[in-house]
Amino acid sequence: MPEYTQIMAKYAHPEVLVDTDWVKANLGKPGIKLVEIDVDTKAYDAGHIPGAVGFNWQTQLQDQVRRDILGREGFEKLVGGAGITPSDTVVLYGDNNNWFAAYGFWLFKIYGHGDVRLMNGGRIKWLNENDKPLTTDMAAVVPVTYQVTQVHLNLRAMLPEVLDAMRKDWNLVDVRSPDEYTGKVIAPPGMSETAQRGGHIPGAKSIPWSSAVNPDGTFKAAEELERIYLEQKGVDAKKHTIAYCRIGERSSHTWFVLKYLLGLGNVKNYDGSWTEYGNVVGAPIEKA
Numbered sequence: 001m002p003e004y005t006q007i008m009a010k011y012a013h014p015e016v017l018v019d020t021d022w023v024k025a026n027l028g029k030p031g032i033k034l035v036e037i038d039v040d041t042k043a044y045d046a047g048h049i050p051g052a053v054g055f056n057w058q059t060q061l062q063d064q065v066r067r068d069i070l071g072r073e074g075f076e077k078l079v080g081g082a083g084i085t086p087s088d089t090v091v092l093y094g095d096n097n098n099w100f101a102a103y104g105f106w107l108f109k110i111y112g113h114g115d116v117r118l119m120n121g122g123r124i125k126w127l128n129e130n131d132k133p134l135t136t137d138m139a140a141v142v143p144v145t146y147q148v149t150q151v152h153l154n155l156r157a158m159l160p161e162v163l164d165a166m167r168k169d170w171n172l173v174d175v176r177s178p179d180e181y182t183g184k185v186i187a188p189p190g191m192s193e194t195a196q197r198g199g200h201i202p203g204a205k206s207i208p209w210s211s212a213v214n215p216d217g218t219f220k221a222a223e224e225l226e227r228i229y230l231e232q233k234g235v236d237a238k239k240h241t242i243a244y245c246r247i248g249e250r251s252s253h254t255w256f257v258l259k260y261l262l263g264l265g266n267v268k269n270y271d272g273s274w275t276e277y278g279n280v281v282g283a284p285i286e287k288a
Contacts (some may be wrong), residue, residue, distance in 0.1 A: 010222040012263025017120045033088045037100040047134040053082045057100045072148050075111050080146030093119035097217045103252040106269055112150035121217040157242045157268035171241035172204035175254040181206040183287040193247050195278025199285040207233050209250040212257045237264050244270040
């Protein structure tokens with residue numbers, strides 16, 4: 001068994017990951033749909049995997065009036081418009097180690113899509129492999145009617161539950177940079193979404209999202225992830241867990257690691273994250 005296959009097999013849910021070679025071998029096959037979601041919303045147009053559609057996280061995955069995720073009807077329209085049926089295998093990938101690809105995965109799971117996966121290593125791994133094709137051609141899409149039949153809002157944490165989690169001593173995992181966690185900065189350089197106060201939710205553990213990835217962007221082996229999250233950082237696998245960052249995309253990445261790679265039972269993504277919490281009047285905050 002190849003080394004990579006052995007590594008994959010040890011994850012709690014290895015079926016949610018595919019490697020770049022698998023994607024190349026399955027290009028154009030019926031029932032397999034590729035979706036690119038990037039932090040840099042112009043990256044897709046500069047070159048993407050043949051047949052992939054591109055979703056814009058700012059304009060397509062967010063409610064454009066309320067601060068909220070894309071609603072059920074909007075999700076049906078977006079996904080159906082991309083030619084994706086509920087029975088399709090959806091493979092997501094993107095830049096920045098799959099930040100927003102993981103966010104897309106989270107949304108697909110909220111709206112009950114059965115078979116959705118991440119391409120391990122994301123866009124950068126594909127670009128760094130000489131045998132992997134790129135195109136600037138738009139994917140040929142035949143729109144379909146997509147119907148959501150189940151919604152799993154239990155994958156999402158809202159502010160009241162976060163406040164309650166502090167009292168219940170749940171795992172709160174802050175996946176931002178150490179400087180964001182301590183309150184030295186409120187947002188990374190160049191990021192416009194911000195908050196009135198810096199710091200972190202009381203009791204939250206600082207485990208930057210990057211703790212989970214190798215230099216090539218792939219996820220670390222299960223044993224190493226267990227050592228980092230459970231042994232070194234003290235995440236209690238028996239407790240409920242909420243991950244958060246600044247706007248919810250980096251925490252989606254960690255949510256994916258904890259729920260699908262390590263197999264923790266009740267893991268939620270708090271997508272309101274620090275841009276909500278850091279603006280709430282009277283919310284308790286810790287620094288340093």
